[in-house]
Amino acid sequence: MKTIDRLIYEIGKLYTLRGPARPRSGSEMQEVSVIENAAIAIAQGQIVAVGKEEEVRQQLKDTTIVEELNAKGRIVTPGFVDPHTHLVHGGSREHELSLKLQGVSYLDILAQGGGILSTVRSTRQATEEELYRQAKKSLDRMLILGATTVEAKSGYGLTLTNELKQLRVAKMLNERHPIELVSTFMGAHAIPEEYKGDSEAFVQIVIEEMLPEVKARGLAEFCDVFCEKGVFTVEESRRILTAAQKLGFGLKIHADEIESLGGAELAGELNCISAEHLLAASDKGLQAMADHGVIAVCLPATSFNLGVSPARVRRMIELNLAVALSTDYNPGSSPTESPQMVMTLGCLQLKMTPEEVLTAMTINAAYAINRGKQVGSIEIGKQADLVIFDTTNLAYIPYHFGINHVDTVLKKGDIVVQRGQLLGNR
Ligand SMILES: N=CN[C@@H](CCC(=O)O)C(=O)O
Numbered sequence: 507m508k509t510i511d512r513l514i515y516e517i518g519k520l521y522t523l524r525g526p527a528r529p530r531s532g533s534e535m536q537e538v539s540v541i542e543n544a545a546i547a548i549a550q551g552q553i554v555a556v557g558k559e560e561e562v563r564q565q566l567k568d569t570t571i572v573e574e575l576n577a578k579g580r581i582v583t584p585g586f587v588d589p590h591t592h593l594v595h596g597g598s599r600e601h602e603l604s605l606k607l608q609g610v611s612y613l614d615i616l617a618q619g620g621g622i623l624s625t626v627r628s629t630r631q632a633t634e635e636e637l638y639r640q641a642k643k644s645l646d647r648m649l650i651l652g653a654t655t656v657e658a659k660s661g662y663g664l665t666l667t668n669e670l671k672q673l674r675v676a677k678m679l680n681e682r683h684p685i686e687l688v689s690t691f692m693g694a695h696a697i698p699e700e701y702k703g704d705s706e707a708f709v710q711i712v713i714e715e716m717l718p719e720v721k722a723r724g725l726a727e728f729c730d731v732f733c734e735k736g737v738f739t740v741e742e743s744r745r746i747l748t749a750a751q752k753l754g755f756g757l758k759i760h761a762d763e764i765e766s767l768g769g770a771e772l773a774g775e776l777n778c779i780s781a782e783h784l785l786a787a788s789d790k791g792l793q794a795m796a797d798h799g800v801i802a803v804c805l806p807a808t809s810f811n812l813g814v815s816p817a818r819v820r821r822m823i824e825l826n827l828a829v830a831l832s833t834d835y836n837p838g839s840s841p842t843e844s845p846q847m848v849m850t851l852g853c854l855q856l857k858m859t860p861e862e863v864l865t866a867m868t869i870n871a872a873y874a875i876n877r878g879k880q881v882g883s884i885e886i887g888k889q890a891d892l893v894i895f896d897t898t899n900l901a902y903i904p905y906h907f908g909i910n911h912v913d914t915v916l917k918k919g920d921i922v923v924q925r926g927q928l929l930g931n932r
């Protein structure tokens with residue numbers, strides 16, 4: 507090495523998450539591979555050396571270091587990967603709060619034409635610029651809170667034109683914002699009002715019209731379906747996902763969120779990359795996922811916000827599943843962009859250790875969106891997506907909840923957040 511762009515030194519504890527190049531399952535989730543008194547060298551956006559500071563400095567003794575960044579004894583982790591969001595949408599739904607407080611359930615609000623369908627109306631009305639501005643504001647928040655890679659689903663358009671509009675906004679944000687976005691097509695998020703009572707006709711439109719067009723335009727990598735009572739049946743979900751698979755989409759499924767329909771079993775059958783929610787998943791369904799290497803993406807902010815029992819993550823870990831965690835940021839079931847809130851809920855509601863939570867929000871989350879080779883751990887050759895937290899140990903973050911502990915965020919080696927503030931003219 508002749509020159510490196512940046513050396514981060516005096517890292518009190520470096521949570522590297524190094525390990526086998528695959529999702530970490532079961533008891534492996536506890537192993538986060540900590541190096542004390544560490545340093546990281548970065549060149550051209552990538553990690554080129556990592557280890558004890560004296561060893562890294564020794565390796566760099568004939569190298570020009572352009573810039574040094576003192577971590578002042580604090581902790582460094584990989585940037586959070588958020589593998590499940592409904593980032594691009596119009597409007598918000600705070601009016602549902604009073605309905606919820608009166609005991610009206612999430613699915614009842616949807617059945618009455620509210621919920622997802624209310625956001626569909628706002629999203630259809632919004633221009634591309636309006637959607638862009640609203641989503642960018644959320645992305646800025648995510649970055650300040652430590653997320654560096656984020657999945658974004660469509661699914662509030664429910665017509666080809668409006669689904670493409672959402673996906674185009676995500677594409678534009680991916681090109682312009684420091685956060686990398688990974689897009690998922692979710693035309694099967696709800697039955698639109700104009701197809702009420704005729705889900706078959708809508709399923710055909712998703713399969714014959716939307717999926718091929720999204721594919722042809724290269725606007726999404728994954729396809730997702732809301733498999734739920736009153737939304738899409740297991741059979742409809744199977745048809746949509748099978749058609750998507752034939753076109754080359756990776757598969758995701760909102761499975762067994764409220765009713766135990768068999769979505770987790772379907773995820774195993776179709777070898778989905780991940781199944782999400784899983785609050786009501788049966789042991790048989792979880793076993794099918796474990797047998798087929800399906801990652802369980804759990805969303806504790808959603809169960810918290812809906813006031814329902816959380817996913818059985820301890821059971822999942824016992825069954826040797828790989829668990830990822832996500833905000834599920836959306837205007838209905840989880841109106842929060844905060845990965846740190848998810849850390850707290852992961853510990854307090856899902857009974858995970860801080861180390862398991864970190865694995866779930868970095869390397870496992872990266873694998874849940876097929877980015878495990880690029881991000882999610884601090885290893886030579888990976889992108890320098892890093893967070894310096896203003897604390898000296900990991901547990902302090904979920905413990906001291908409701909505030910932002912991020913000091914610095916680096917995306918591909920560039921400092922994009924400093925002293926908790928966004929840098930540059932964004
Ligand atoms: N459950 C389905 N979809 C979203 C919520 C969408 C909404 O309520 O707007 C979720 O993952 O929680």
Ligand SMILES: [Zn+2]
Pocket residue numbers: 590591592760834
């Ligand atoms: Zn979702």
